Amino acid sequence: xxxxxxxxxxxxxxxxxxxxxxxxxxxxxxxxxxxxxxxxxxxxxxxxxxxxxxxxxxxxxxxxxxxxxxxxxxxxxxxxxxxxxxxxxxxxxxxxxxxxxxxxxxxxxxxxxxxxxxxxxxxxxxxxxxxxxxxxxxxxxxxxxxxxxxxxxxxxxxxxxxxxxxxxxxxxxxxxxxxxxxxxxxxxxxxxxxxxxxxxxxxxxxxxxxxxxxxxxxxxxxxxxxxxxxxxxxxxxxxxxxxxxxxxxxxxxxxxxxxxxxxxxxxxxxxxxxxxxxxxxxxxxxxxxxxxxxxxxxxxxxxxxxxxxxxxxxxxxxxxxxxxxxxxxxxxxxxxxxxx
Amino acid sequence: xxxxxxxxxxxxxxxxxxxxxxxxxxxxxxxxxxxxxxxxxxxxxxxxxxxxxxxxxxxxxxxxxxxxxxxxxxxxxxxxxxxxxxxxxxxxxxxxxxxxxxxxxxxxxxxxxxxxxxxxxxxxxxxxxxxxxxxxxxxxxxxxxxxxxxxxxxxxxxxxxxxxxxxxxxxxxxxxxxxxxxxxxxxxxxxxxxxxxxxxxxxxxxxxxxxxxxxxxxxxxxxxxxxxxxxxxxxxxxxxxxxxxxxxxxxxxxxxxxxxxxxxxxxxxxxxxxxxxxxxxxxxxxxxxxxxxxxxxxxxxxxxxxxxxxxxxxxxxxxxxxxxx
Numbered sequence: 068x069x070x071x072x073x074x075x076x077x078x079x080x081x082x083x084x085x086x087x088x089x090x091x092x093x094x095x096x097x098x099x100x101x102x103x104x105x106x107x108x109x110x111x112x113x114x115x116x117x118x119x120x121x122x123x124x125x126x127x128x129x130x131x132x133x134x135x136x137x138x139x140x141x142x143x144x145x146x147x148x149x150x151x152x153x154x155x156x157x158x159x160x161x162x163x164x165x166x167x168x169x170x171x172x173x174x175x176x177x178x179x180x181x182x183x184x185x186x187x188x189x190x191x192x193x194x195x196x197x198x199x200x201x202x203x204x205x206x207x208x209x210x211x212x213x214x215x216x217x218x219x220x221x222x223x224x225x226x227x228x229x230x231x232x233x234x235x236x237x238x239x240x241x242x243x244x245x246x247x248x249x250x251x252x253x254x255x256x257x258x259x260x261x262x263x264x265x266x267x268x269x270x271x272x273x274x275x276x277x278x279x280x281x282x283x284x285x286x287x288x289x290x291x292x293x294x295x296x297x298x299x300x301x302x303x304x305x306x307x308x309x310x311x312x313x314x315x316x317x318x319x320x321x322x323x324x325x326x327x328x329x330x331x332x333x334x335x336x337x338x339x340x341x342x343x344x345x346x347x348x349x350x351x352x353x354x355x356x357x358x359x360x361x362x363x364x365x366x367x368x369x370x371x372x373x374x375x376x377x378x379x380x381x382x383x384x385x386x387x388x389x390x391x392x393x394x395x396x397x398x399x400x401x402x403x404x405x406x407x
Numbered sequence: 408x409x410x411x412x413x414x415x416x417x418x419x420x421x422x423x424x425x426x427x428x429x430x431x432x433x434x435x436x437x438x439x440x441x442x443x444x445x446x447x448x449x450x451x452x453x454x455x456x457x458x459x460x461x462x463x464x465x466x467x468x469x470x471x472x473x474x475x476x477x478x479x480x481x482x483x484x485x486x487x488x489x490x491x492x493x494x495x496x497x498x499x500x501x502x503x504x505x506x507x508x509x510x511x512x513x514x515x516x517x518x519x520x521x522x523x524x525x526x527x528x529x530x531x532x533x534x535x536x537x538x539x540x541x542x543x544x545x546x547x548x549x550x551x552x553x554x555x556x557x558x559x560x561x562x563x564x565x566x567x568x569x570x571x572x573x574x575x576x577x578x579x580x581x582x583x584x585x586x587x588x589x590x591x592x593x594x595x596x597x598x599x600x601x602x603x604x605x606x607x608x609x610x611x612x613x614x615x616x617x618x619x620x621x622x623x624x625x626x627x628x629x630x631x632x633x634x635x636x637x638x639x640x641x642x643x644x645x646x647x648x649x650x651x652x653x654x655x656x657x658x659x660x661x662x663x664x665x666x667x668x669x670x671x672x673x674x675x676x677x678x679x680x681x682x683x684x685x686x687x688x689x690x691x692x693x694x695x696x697x698x699x700x701x702x703x704x705x706x707x708x709x710x711x712x713x714x715x716x717x718x719x720x721x722x723x724x725x726x727x728x729x730x731x732x
Contacts, residue, residue, distance in 0.1 A: 243424040250665035251683065251702040258687040258695040259432045341550035345669060348552060349684055364556065370570070373560050383553045394548035
């Protein structure tokens, strides 16, 4: 159990590290187009050529075959090898608002291209887009979760602590939110917001909407916890000694709620990442040219693309890995909470 | 029966609340509904004003809501701007397809999850139990959209099933039986996706509720008295474990409806989902509200069915209803 917990936490930390420093790990700019290289399959890494084995991998350029942009028409042009260079200078990017950098983990000399996950319809590097898109999608999931938990625990604490008609009214509204299919609700709220906005405003609106719709379940859970901890003996004793409401909440009730919130966060983050992906997939979320896992996947809505270009499932794989890791984290939290 | 009437009252209060919420959102939304139209130089401000008043959007929120509510009682949910026809028949046409998809998926899901969950709980720690646990925890964490798109890709690539739509283009010439077969073939993929997503959730709950009853003292007593395992399971455990499972049926509807929205849109099933998506994209106010109301109506209806089943299964609830009056 401990090793599993450690493995999950290390893997999750690694994932977020890679996404945070996407600029360094991505070989290209996520919006840079290569129109003559649309739907290029993933570049193959080679170690062996006519002169024998090389420790440093190299790649060949894709040559467009006879049938133009038909699927499977790309062939490797074996006339020139492009060795993969590590820590090379490439397209510039900004890191966490820091000054512009040009250092990349790997790359090849121009005019060679290294598209490890292939390229999309505009010839943009899918790997770079998965990394940058992951920044958007995961950030959306995390910020929406923070909004949900803040709103949910505020409502839950008020309802649980003050009880009476306040509790009844709040839990009535809570039930209303719980009883709606979230996606219909989400679409409904989205319908009332302007469709075309600047990317940044869309991002904030999106996380706000996703976050505010989900407050009902954490509110209910927090309320239950507050209700039970309010009547613990030590809380009653503290109250008897004249402790204020605020002191009781801060010292005795919130610490109990904290573990619950942590578990909820691990459950909600993957769900909200999926919500962003779903909305963007249907063209209601983050817009082009900013990549997100959702709007990248929306290319698969065309049957031709769906059948022919399997590497465009890369964002889906990244999403699955992220979701599975977060769910395992939730399980770890949950079992610790139960055993304590 | 008073239990039922209390449930009905709650259901109608819920629907009232949902509709009020919808109208509140229209009011809170930044910008007007016709902002995009206003950007179009070919549409004069007078036209927009006329449109606004013809849809009643220039009147205050309370008046609008009152009008809508009075009409809604007579099954009139307003007018669609994009389709230029009343919303209700438009929604009803699609809702039938969603109902067909969701009910089929629901029945298949429960037909699979109940035996699987009972078996897993009964042979706790066995091979099947472990396999179910691993498979369901994986399927739960994979987003429905990914499952839907992935399976669609497989089906389209291998050409095992028709993808998209509800019937083949030439189905008009089919005999009744062939039509039914055609429909079933189109239904298979969306149902399969939904069943896969839902079973993962339900099977866990069924297993947990059976396990809880299996650990109860009276079951251990019965076992000690020498009741045969089969009789114990079917006469002592399952009737009690049915209560939480049936309550879950009501709750699971919300997930099923959200899931079916995704599946319908991905597989091109002409249900409520694609209609609402379109309405959201074209900002068709009353159609969106109507769609949300329909989904809430499904939920409420499903919960009522679950309640009625609970009465049939659980004598405690029958007694509670009698006690209240």
